[in-house]
Amino acid sequence: MRRILKTTLISAVLLSWLTAGSGTVVGQSLGPNIKDGPQGSIFWDDVPSKVPADARRGQIYWVQERSDAPSDSKGWNVIYVTEAVDGSLTYASGEIYIPTRPDGGQRQLVLWNHETAGSQDSCAPSRRSLVSAYGxxxxxxxxxxxxxxxxxxxxxxxxxxxxxxxxxxxxxQARASLDAARFAQSFPGANVGPKFTTYGWSQGGQTSLWLAHLQEKYAPELDLIGVGEIAPASRHWDLTEYDLTTTVTGGYYIMRMAGLHVGRVDLKLRDVLSIDGLEMLEHLSSGCWDLAAATTGNPTTLYANQEGLKPGTPWRKLLDENDAFLPTKNVPFVFFQGDKDDAVPVGQTRKVAADLCADGVTVDYRESAGLGHENIVPVAAAALPGWFVQRFEGAKAVSACPRIK
Incomplete structure (x- = not known):
């Protein structure tokens, strides 16, 4: 009996996993204008390659309800329209979480920009559970x-x-993020207005900086009112110079070059990656962190072709273009950075904060002694909700600009 029960339970779990997918449930219809997507991984895998020419940026294609939303809230995965690197329309995936208690009026929107997750499709945040072994x-x-x-x-x-x-x-990435804010405007039950705050960690910190640079031009109907930065991977060239001195960030270097190469048929990866670096590209499709595991302990110089990084080369121009997120919209910023960060050195974040200050932006800079790239996140998570409340209330933001060097 126990063996039969155990087998039945295992079968039920497997069936649930196969039909619903990780973190998802069979969704209830949100209305005639919102299409329920399929359950399981085909929600992402069966997305059409072509977007109708008359589609709007931020338009929802289909949705899938999640089963792991925090208590007193509901969550959905969403496929929506955004821009590709070349400006054409494409589909991207995202997620939205909405409190279930009555709002008593218009709700306020916070836009999250995720950290490095890997480059394989199964690594996408919306495909994963909200809670992991890391928190x-x-x-x-x-x-x-x-x-x-x-x-x-x-x-x-x-x-x-x-x-x-x-x-x-x-x-x-900033355009994809802004289009997620757009789909929130029309999502049933969200009831949000155009004002929003944003925050991001590491890769998402760079997204947040670019978002603050582009919002008024790309999505003028929205209104960014505050930005939270958690150890932002801000500038490619600064990161590249740092990578070439370490034995722990070779995987990041390879991923960055591969990511910037998307849509750029005029550039060759061999101009910035050595033979050893090119051989590592296969790890990008074999697991979320396989590339990092394969490169850690070796000097990044083993994987780089430094000839292609010299001033005036096409790749160096591209790196510089990707670092041109200034000026940003003049809204309050708050930075969280550990002084023992070996992925994004503290000096790089201080420099970005100082540059924003020089542009007249109000910057609150909070540096934590002894913390690194991961354990700075709980510090930011504890502080940001209250900081966002203050932005929506119109409170005057604290400036640390006089002491940022």
Whole structure:
């Protein structure tokens, strides 16, 4: 009897996994204008390669309800329209979380920009559970929902959906993120207005900077009012110079070059990757962190062709273009950075914060002694919900500019 029961339970679990997918449930219709997507991984895999010419950026293609939303909230995966690197329309995946208690009026929107997750489709944040062995996947999500915020985020182009993954291409990722904010405007039950705050960690920190640069031009109907930065991977060239001195970031270097190469048939990866670096590209499709595991311990110089990085070369010009996120919209920023970060050195974040200050932006800079790239995240998660409340209330933001060097 126990063996039969155990077999039945295992079969039920397997059936549930095969039909619903990780973190998803059989969705209930949200109305005649919102299409329920299929359950399981085909929700992402069966997305059409072509977008109708009359589609709008931020238009929802289909949705899939999640089963792991925090208490007193509901969550959905969403396929929606955004721009590809070349400006053509494409589909991207994302997610949205909405409090279930009555809102008593218009809700406020927070836009999350995720960190490096890998480049294989199964690594996409919306395909994964909200809780992992490392803690909450979206920092501060529970507290944000308790405060009544709607939280939305993008997987960015090509991560989760068909097509090449656009990794650390700041302007492209910012457009995907802004289009996630757009789909939140029309999502049933969200009831959000045009004002929003945004925050991001690492890769998502770069997205947030570019988002603040592009919002008024790309999505003028929206209104960004505050930006949270958690150890942002801000500038390609600064990161590249740092990578070439380490034995721990070779995988990031290879991923960045592969991500910037998307849509650029005029450039050759062999101009910035050595033979050893080119051989490592196969790890991008074999697992979320296989590339990091395969390269850690070896000097990044083993994988780089430094000739292609010299000033005036096509690749160096592209790196410089991807670093041109200034000026940003003049809204308050808050930075969280550990001084022991070996992925994004503290000096790089101080420099970005100082540059924003020089542009007249109000910057609150919070540096934590002894913390690195991962354990700075709980510090930010504890502080950001209250900081976002202050932005929507119109409170005067604190400036640390006089002491940032």
């Amino acid at each position: 909450p996947r979206i920092p501060g999500l529970d507290e944000l929902l308790k405060k009544g915020f709607v939280v939305v985020g993008s997987d960015y182009q090509g991560l989760g959906t068909p097509g090449a993954t656009v990794y650390l291409n700041g302007s492209a």
